[in-house]
Each structure stands twice: as structure tokens, then as C-alpha cells.
Amino acid sequence: MISIGMILGALLTAAPAFAQSIAEKVEACASCHGQDGRPGDKSIPIIWGQQAGYIYIQLRDFKRGDRKNEIHPTVSSFEKVDMLAIAEYFAQKPWPDLGQPRAPKHIAQQAISAEHSVGCTGCHLDRFQGSGTTPRLAGQSREYLAKTIADFRTRTRGNNPGMTDLMLATPVDDLAALAQYLAGL
Ligand code: HEC
Ligand code: HEC
Structure with missing residues (x-):
């Protein structure tokens, strides 16, 4: 017999678990995309401050295999809801200045x-x-x-x-x- 209390309890424990799993997932991105949004390697794109819709589409395409890259970690375990939350998280960060020179x-x-x-x-x-x-x-x-x-x-x-x-x-x-x-x- 499932009680209301059990359902509420499950919901309350699920919410922080979800938040924590997003925090863990975005932490893993920093090793390549940069702790402060500046990627260590110039062949890696800035994702801080990028458009949320665009970030989401790229994660979806990496997951589907429509976009392939030998360096990029697989995101096959990500659910749509994770990818939307991750996209929103990075989109809200300030775009970092790489200090690249203006073109002549x-x-x-x-x-x-x-x-x-x-x-x-x-x-x-x-x-x-x-x-x-x-x-x-x-x-x-x-x-x-x-x-x-x-x-x-x-x-x-x-x-x-x-x-x-x-x-x-x-x-x-x-x-x-x-x-x-x-x-x-
Ligand atoms: C091992 C290094 C590495 C890790 C870890 C990594 N990425 Fe990437 N990411 C890359 C590289 C390299 C590219 C560029 C791929 C290419 O050239 O097509 C990229 C591209 C992207 C792009 C496309 C950006 C654009 O402008 O097209 C997004 C979005 C992205 N990564 C999100 C993430 C997220 C979110 C995480 C964490 C869950 C993550 N990445 C973890 C290396 C990494
Ligand atoms: C008809 C609309 C359209 C036009 C015109 C267009 N783009 Fe794009 N561009 C897009 C879209 C949409 C994407 C995202 C593609 C995806 O989802 O992978 C994109 C992606 C890109 C990317 C990849 C960015 C990244 O972070 O990986 C580059 C670079 C780019 N465009 C450069 C250009 C340049 C330069 C021109 C003009 C010569 C141009 N685009 C014209 C719609 C357009």
C-alpha cells in the first residue's frame, strides 16, 4: 500500500538528487571548457554565455551521433531534461573574453x-x-x-x-x- 507520505518523501528526495546530478554533470565539462569559461585548448569552443537553444541542440546531436567528435565525451546517458538544464546553466554564465586581437x-x-x-x-x-x-x-x-x-x-x-x-x-x-x-x- 503506497501512502501519500511515501509519495511526498520520494518527491522530496528526488528533487535534490536531480539538482546534484546536474551539478555533477556540469563539473565534468569544466576540465575541457574551463573552470572560468576559458577553454585551456583553443580547439575547444566557449560554451559559457552561448545561446541555450544552440547548446541544447549540440548536446542532442552529440547524443544522437549526428555530431561526432573523437575528443568529446559521450553524453548518451543524458536525458532531454538534463540537456535542457545544462544548456540553461551555461547560457546564464557570462561570455568570457579570450583577449583575441581585432582583425587587421x-x-x-x-x-x-x-x-x-x-x-x-x-x-x-x-x-x-x-x-x-x-x-x-x-x-x-x-x-x-x-x-x-x-x-x-x-x-x-x-x-x-x-x-x-x-x-x-x-x-x-x-x-x-x-x-x-x-x-x-
Ligand atoms: C574531453 C574534453 C571535453 C569535455 C569533458 C566536454 N567537452 Fe564539450 N567539447 C569538447 C570539444 C573538443 C568540442 C568541439 C568538438 C568539435 O570540434 O566538433 C566540444 C564542443 C561542445 C559543444 C558545442 C559548442 C559549439 O560551439 O558548437 C557543446 C555545447 C559542449 N561541448 C558541451 C559540453 C558539456 C555540457 C560538457 C559536460 C557535460 C562537455 N561539453 C564536456 C570537449 C569536451
Ligand atoms: C540560414 C541561416 C544561417 C546563415 C545564413 C549562416 N548561418 Fe552559421 N549557423 C546557422 C545555424 C542554425 C547554426 C547552428 C548549426 C547547428 O545546429 O549545428 C550555425 C552554425 C555556425 C557555426 C558553428 C558555430 C559553433 O559554435 O560551432 C559557424 C562557425 C557559422 N555558423 C558561421 C557562419 C558564417 C561565417 C556565415 C556566413 C558566411 C553563416 N554562418 C551563415 C545558421 C546560419
């Missing part, structure tokens, strides 16, 4: 003219801040941006065929200029 004028001009012909900010929004499931690019690690753009082109990153098509349609030297320009924003 001729690189910035090349990037801006490529941006105008493709219309990147139509999706990534003004000043590349992103929104919802579209990521912030401003101030992201230059090495990571260059790597993930190359991965879209080779379909090593195959989770968004639309971005792959766009990256394939953009000249390689324009993309290099964009990575340098975006990192310095």
Missing part, C-alpha cells in the same frame, strides 16, 4: 564583404550574437571557428547540412578572414 583592416573588410554576400547576420544576427538555436560567433576561439568551418565543409561535422552548403559555397580565403574577424569581435 584588410581582413575585416574581406570578412564584411563576404558576410554581405552570404548574409551571415541574417541568421547569426547583428554583431554575431546569435539567438535561440543559432550560435553566437563573436569572440569565439579563432582556432575552433576555423576548425568547425572546415569540419562543416568536409561533413566531419554533419549535423547541419544547411551550414555545410553555405560553407561550401563560400571561398576558403573568405572563411579564413571571417574566422579571424569573428574571433576579434
Whole structure:
């Protein structure tokens, strides 16, 4: 016979257990994504202050195997509710300043003219801040941006065929200029 007291007791013990499991899960991310939001390795992206919808989609895609990476730990045990909570947790952190230099004028001009012909900010929004499931690019690690753009082109990153098509349609030297320009924003 299950009493109301037993149900309440189970609910009360489940709530802190859930909170603790999220805290434990995000602690594991810091070893790569940084205790203060600055990843130790430049090929690892900033996730502090990234758009929550975007973080969630990436975790979902890592779990599904639509986005593959040999370094990234598996998130196959994560439930949707965990991934949404983790995404919200990181989105609320302040975006860290990696102190990357501004692109020199001729690189910035090349990037801006490529941006105008493709219309990147139509999706990534003004000043590349992103929104919802579209990521912030401003101030992201230059090495990571260059790597993930190359991965879209080779379909090593195959989770968004639309971005792959766009990256394939953009000249390689324009993309290099964009990575340098975006990192310095
Ligand atoms: C062993 C190192 C490592 C750990 C631990 C790790 N990550 Fe990552 N993470 C990476 C690397 C490397 C990438 C870039 C993958 C790529 O190049 O496609 C990445 C990418 C991501 C991205 C995509 C960001 C973007 O801009 O596309 C998200 C979101 C993410 N990680 C979240 C997490 C969360 C949440 C945790 C903890 C549960 C975590 N990561 C733990 C190494 C790690
Ligand atoms: C039609 C809308 C759209 C346009 C136009 C667009 N993007 Fe994106 N971009 C996205 C979306 C959505 C994602 C997230 C893909 C995913 O979920 O993996 C993305 C992802 C990215 C990423 C990966 C960021 C990360 O943290 O891993 C880079 C880099 C990027 N875009 C650069 C560009 C550049 C540079 C341009 C212009 C040349 C551009 N995008 C144009 C919608 C767009």
C-alpha cells in the first residue's frame, strides 16, 4: 500500500538528487571548457554565455551521433531534461573574453564583404550574437571557428547540412578572414 507520505518523501528526495546530478554533470565539462569559461585548448569552443537553444541542440546531436567528435565525451546517458538544464546553466554564465586581437583592416573588410554576400547576420544576427538555436560567433576561439568551418565543409561535422552548403559555397580565403574577424569581435 503506497501512502501519500511515501509519495511526498520520494518527491522530496528526488528533487535534490536531480539538482546534484546536474551539478555533477556540469563539473565534468569544466576540465575541457574551463573552470572560468576559458577553454585551456583553443580547439575547444566557449560554451559559457552561448545561446541555450544552440547548446541544447549540440548536446542532442552529440547524443544522437549526428555530431561526432573523437575528443568529446559521450553524453548518451543524458536525458532531454538534463540537456535542457545544462544548456540553461551555461547560457546564464557570462561570455568570457579570450583577449583575441581585432582583425587587421584588410581582413575585416574581406570578412564584411563576404558576410554581405552570404548574409551571415541574417541568421547569426547583428554583431554575431546569435539567438535561440543559432550560435553566437563573436569572440569565439579563432582556432575552433576555423576548425568547425572546415569540419562543416568536409561533413566531419554533419549535423547541419544547411551550414555545410553555405560553407561550401563560400571561398576558403573568405572563411579564413571571417574566422579571424569573428574571433576579434
Ligand atoms: C574531453 C574534453 C571535453 C569535455 C569533458 C566536454 N567537452 Fe564539450 N567539447 C569538447 C570539444 C573538443 C568540442 C568541439 C568538438 C568539435 O570540434 O566538433 C566540444 C564542443 C561542445 C559543444 C558545442 C559548442 C559549439 O560551439 O558548437 C557543446 C555545447 C559542449 N561541448 C558541451 C559540453 C558539456 C555540457 C560538457 C559536460 C557535460 C562537455 N561539453 C564536456 C570537449 C569536451
Ligand atoms: C540560414 C541561416 C544561417 C546563415 C545564413 C549562416 N548561418 Fe552559421 N549557423 C546557422 C545555424 C542554425 C547554426 C547552428 C548549426 C547547428 O545546429 O549545428 C550555425 C552554425 C555556425 C557555426 C558553428 C558555430 C559553433 O559554435 O560551432 C559557424 C562557425 C557559422 N555558423 C558561421 C557562419 C558564417 C561565417 C556565415 C556566413 C558566411 C553563416 N554562418 C551563415 C545558421 C546560419
